Amino acid sequence: MEALLREGRLPSASVTAVLFTCAGQRVDIVTAFGRAGATTIASDVDRLAPALYHADRKALVPRVDDPGYVAALAALVAEHDVRLVVPLTDLDQEILSEHRSELAPALVLAPAPEICRTMGDKYLAHAFFVERGIDSPRTWLPGDVPADARYPLLVKVREGFGSRHIYRADDEEQLAFFLRYTTVDSMVQELCLGEEFSIDVFCDLDGRCLNAIPRTMIQSKGGESIKGMSIRDAELVEHGARVAEAIGIVGPANVQCFREPDGALPVTDVNPRFGGGFPLPLAAGSRYPELALALARGERPEPRLGDYRAGVVMTRFFSDLCLVGDGVLRPVEAKDA
Template sequence: MSHVLVTCAGRRVSLVQGFVEAAHARGLKVLAADPDPLAPALVGVDQAVRVPPLADPDYLPTLLRVVREHGIGLVVPTIDTELPLLAQHVADLADAGATALVSSEGFVDICGDKALTAEAFAARGVDVPRSWLPDELTDDVLADLPDDLVVKPRNGSSSKDVHLVARDQVVQTVAVVPQPIVQERLTGPEVTVDALLDLEGRPLHYVPRTRIKTLGGESIQGVTLPHDELGPWIERVLAACSDLGARGPVTLQFFRTDRGPVLIEVNPRFGGGFPLTRAAGGDYPAWLLDELAGSAPTERFGDYRAGLYMTRHMVEHFTDTLRW
């Protein structure tokens, strides 16, 4: 088994430290890569690695060189925008010696487009919001829209450019939102599910949690929920994810509505609130390293602590010298 590289590490300090603890217990090292020498997640790793910005043409060649030079066996992405690149180059990373912790290219494409997400999961019997694209908004359709709607980018994240609007505001809002999709506005508690599938796509574990408070679209306070009532629905959605090409970590978001759970988003990566899931018993970094070392993964549905709360705060680090 080789070492671990966390890419676009940024502020994902707790996630990186989870891999550090799991790796060190197995005699391995963790490297963290970022263009920013002051990225907080570079603190506390075995080695910080400088890479170009993700959009730079040299990013992939640099990543492959790092994998080869440092004996990397697992590459862990952290943000949505790097997933398509890694999914496209799984074979190149494998040739360099590393497993990319990323779902199939097809699943990444589906999850990166809210219209494709709704279409793909609806086709597998999962309830999703009623949705309309701009070219579908004829006068007749506009007249029949629900009173309360959401306009958002099809490929958006972190709640950016999300507008809660009334029916008579749809046309003017669609005109100012990039790549917009219109969806019915759902009511009820919003729930996030951190889940893990093995590297062959078999669902292993999940933890549902409520985001009590968010900052910049990321959970800073939350609590884990019992799986008893939600379990069958979550397991059905994870089976659909598997069928569509999911592997590794997946984050689901849904509303608990009067008509039942309604899926609104799927992210094929670790969620920002994953530290709560790990504290509740979902030690995904350790389980992934065990799988890569040859241990058969074990299904662990329901094996976590419900009613566990999380709250976050900022921590400062100081240095006299930049890393680069």
């Protein structure tokens, strides 16, 4: 078995039940785990969440801020003999990390609560990066912007996702305007001048980076990658692995950085979950679902940094799912026509 793991080939094993929380539209992730051999259970508060209908089992649960949320998930773990819990958004990641003992014996695929909390606050994340020697753009709280700040500057929400509440200020007048205009707790950050990259990483339970796959950001929409390409770039692979291990990532994460004209690689964001561009590293050979299942089985796969296919291009599109049913919805079948 050790030889297989060193080669990056994971041995077959009994089916592992996986619970996906806040499943939403992440059909890509749920179905990828199914193809990897898992029994998939998708949960969401919204009965129209598409991912529910692409899983082997589905469950409606309370909102993440409901006192009974964790108990509802624990009941699903017991009912389906779940061995792996995968949060798919930032909404409940810290909650599940804090309550992982209540979801045992399932493994919660998330880093420590304080890491989830810090990465969720972009200003705290910036301070964290600087403290650990990770390059990051100069960033300030609104009242601390120095006179020598280099414009353009970005007014960015501290906590949020989907590139909401981000405004570009080209001078002091615009900065003052957007700081008055924004309705959310914000920070100010220097605009990076180079090319942006995303690095999809996966770490084991000890925080070792097992792989890091860099990709270009050809086009993004609403903060999510729409078009991109996996690239062979040893510097970005090493950078992604170093950042992930310095932070203490467990499981998946997406590292967003720029390559500046002077060669620096400032990190602007780290999301400790599967990224929106998940289909691209999957197609490039990441085998991240298989690695996650191996961790749930108690195995310890060896790192295989750089083991992926470069030149894989992703271009995404809208899809749809039509449902019928009296009370209980199900996908439309030919017999319904």
